[in-house]
Amino acid sequence: MEPEGERGGEPQTDRRPGTLPRGQERPSPGEEREGPVEGRETRLRVVLRVRPLTCKETRRGDRRVVHSLGDGAVHVSAARHDATFGFSAVFDASASQEAVFEGSGMRQLVELAIDGFSCTVFAFGQTGSGKTYTLMGPLTQSETQPASPALLGLMQRSFACLLEQSRSRGSDLALSASYLEIYNEQVRDLLSPGPPCALPLRWSKTRGFYVENQLSVDFESLEAIVSLLLQGSQRRRTSAHALNRHSSRSHALLTIHIRSRAPSTCPSKQGTLCFVDLAGSERVKETGSSGELSVEANSINRSLLALGHCISLLAKPRGKWTHIPYRDSKLTRLLARSLGGSGITLMVACISPSSRCLSETLSTLHYASRAGRVTTRPLANRVSREKLLQNLEEEIHALKLENLSLRQQLCLPRVPVRSTEVPGNPPKSCLSWGGRYGPAGLHHLPLERQLPSEGTPAWPSLYGLLRDFVVENEHMRQPWLSPDPSGDIPDGPSHRATRSSCDSQPLLRSAHAPQIPPGHSTRLRQPNTTSASIPRLPKLPPASGRSSCPGCPQCCPGPADATVSQVLPVPPVLQPAPPEGSAGVLPLRQEDTALPGSHQLHRHPQPHQGKRSQGRSRSLSQQHPLPRELPGPERGPSPEGRVIPSAPPWPGLPETRAAGTVPLLQWEEALDWLAEQI
Template sequence: MEEIAVKVAVRIRPLLPKEILHNHQVCVRIVPNTQQVVIGKDRAFTFDFVFGQKSSQEDVYSACVKPLVISAIEGYNATVFAYGQTGSGKTYTIGGGHIASFSDELKGIIPRAIHEIFRNITEHHNTDFHVKVSYIEVYKEELRDLLELQSTSKDIHIREDEKGNTVIIGAKECEIETPDEMLSLLEAGNAARHTGTTQMNEHSSRSHAIFTIYLNQKQPKNGQPSNTDEEHIIKESERSFQLISSKFCFVDLAGSERVTKTGNTGERFKESVQINSGLLALGNVISALGDPKRKSIHVPYRDTKITRLLKDSLGGNAKTVMIACISPSSSNFDESLNTLKYANRARDIRNKPIVNYDPDWDRIDEMELQIKTLREALQNQQTSLLSRASQVSQDSLCQDKKRIHSLEEQVAHLQMESYHYKHCIDEALHFFWEFGDANSLKEGQWQKMKEWFNMIEELQNELPDLFGADSGFGNGGPDSHHITIFQLKRELKKCQVSAVYFW
């Protein structure tokens, strides 16, 4: 898993009219043709991006945020957050103010990113996108849903899923189909956010705000096209898809404050304490993550709500850009120096972004392929069994036919022998009747002949089918083939019945 550093940009706002009026001096300058900022006489810092007083909103967006939009479309988590002293231009840069009142040139990062995201979605014809948004603020260590103001902090919880990613339970997530819908929700959320007036800023943000865009996309694996005529023929269930989910977080941090300069009292003073405590905890997290020996150092994500919410963005699974906004006025020298130190430490943070494939979807895809393979194997086995059964039945039928033919030949042969024996016995019987009239027979001979006559009569009575009215003997005797004609006929009948039943 590749590690990449958190990218840090510094933006220097112009001097305010009241600062010019009071002859404030510029204490920050940019070294030409470099990404270095020098504050005071010789305190130099190097960053990934540096934007001077004349920089435009488009300059900041194109250099810092546009690559993150492309990464989010590719399936990476992305985060951009603005940090700095109150009144240094964070909300203006991030685009979390009343965006409807700004011209296109003055619109901040969020409105530009929204249009860029939907422009990319329309270009991906093969991918089915589902877009949702949520908008949460952290006010005095309480979570508040800016899209559903009736909810309370008790309804919203910060949890971690089975992969260790931070998720917000209970926050409203709105399905979005057009950029205008998303901009309307952003504007409504901005209007509901806690702001207040201080001596340093007429519209000071009194809370940290996180606007999150969730992108869920279903796309064919291996870049399979889905808009060809051939693909229309294929059933959708037979095609291979993968599910990718990503989120893009836009974080507008409340500005650090000094009570001596803001003049806050009462409720504003309590807000300042909570804001500075949260930013201090965030600084501790950044320091721990930027330490080269951080493997043995505890990272205090759980100290505040904002640090828990930024766990994925700082040291986690996200591509992150930090925009440090500073004032060039010499009256804010200390605050600007602290911001630059803060931002410089953030450059040492290493994140491990990966494309967020849904393993459950891949497992479903594998199971569908396995089911398809098993079905084909079962069908092949059934076909083989039917073919084998048909072959066996044909072989059995052939054997039965051969046996029937053999039995028929045996019956015919025995019938011929029986007829021959019958003919011989008829002649012998006739001869013996004639011979019986003679007086030359002895008493013993005549007795044997009489016994033979009786035996013939008994056989005629027992086997009328094989003897006519005039004759008699149909048994082959014990010296024949040990089988009677009756037994052969019964066997032949069984085989014929079996053959008829089979067909």
């Protein structure tokens, strides 16, 4: 079934069915064909999907009260209600999933995301109206069988389109995904293993609202991203009620981050494609919800009300509103950019044709009509070479601090400064540890000088370094995670970055082996040593008397959105340094400690897998105490008073520390860095 038109319109009540709404300021068909223009006010595109009557509704003898009129118009007729609405496209009960994908403008949205725009598609409507079906289709046919390809939803089709576009344009794209849900006003990561944990939602001038400590997973194939979708969706909160046996009890947001990684592409484009599956509005009386279900329903309805309120205000001409209450709910905060900012948004309104759902259907149609008047000013996200460098520098700096801190806590040696080291010519150990520019080499040469002239591929080295830090730090934080005997970095979706500190699972184990589909290339690090054989990292001291987790209700009751000042680190009291020549908490046998992931990273250069959000950088400093100078002879500052980045392959056998060979972080510098972060 093809889309029925390219129009949109306010409801025209008591109009003759068959005529289109008129007199509305909305994009002309030509304007829609042309698509959004950067910097120019662009309306949200709203399409309508009417699902078929369910077996239950048919058995009950429900009447169809929604009729498609063609040309993007839909007519609702019931005893006391008679109204026509217009949208960019209307898909009736016979429309296939493919027709919805092709007719909704989804393909164009994917292309815009590749071009660096922040694109969002969100499905909304009453509970049981087909939102999840439209976005994902049925995820499985049965326990063992995947869903039929014809039923795949907008998400899977977009993933395929994205990968196809990436290949056909010959563009080298780095792709990663994050997936979260808002459940009872708590933001939770759906890709993090372990029990759900609330993540803090923060705001910054440059980024707007963002979720801190969110896990982001790199992927390169359709199987990998579909597998992530499946994993996340299985974690999402669902329950059964009278109107839907698998009702989503949370709003879910899956975001694909698209970054062009061609070294010559500067400024680099960084687009996003976000799929929002809103929980359905519901009348508790009709769904029969009670207890926990009714608490969830209240929370869902409240956040949808806040969204509706924002949309109503935004639908007024610019200048007629001064303040949009995005802060009223987590949902509106996260959608702020898509609704009123610089993003490009497609809304899919889902309704049931049943006479029993009439009032909810009318409410959705009014809501959707209003949304059609909301405008944004799309702006592509282009990151200049300088900005990219600065971001990398900040991240690497934060990781170095964490690395130092972790090494101190584990009484591991740091890299000695050798007189033979020449700037820009890192020693062999560093080459093998950190790729072309090992950390020690990096330290000696200012970051910007390590970038070759434009057009030559320096980025992979920097990203490789960043990735190496992430991996080593993760291992030190999760020392019971044992290495992959092969020493390889998993080459499937690599779980990167931003994690809540209360997530006790190792980063690399979070690749969820059993759920990776057959044929997928992910390899996992299997534990092959016992926790006793590897030193356990002492629990990190709480920041300001709080748990190191900034928002988890399990470890820190209180508002999740703690202000930055509440979670700033307090310098810890470090364990005393081990006596000279001793191994501290070690000794360890060489085979216990070999962590090939460190020293063989260069065999699998995956330059972009180390990218982490700014939130992570800051959180690192929040979660891990800054190192402080230790008493003892080795306490002398580094020759240049700078951070000496971390060491040869971790953990290795601890070296005897010779006086003066282990430069330490200057406390003033750490404070400067902190001030910068704040």
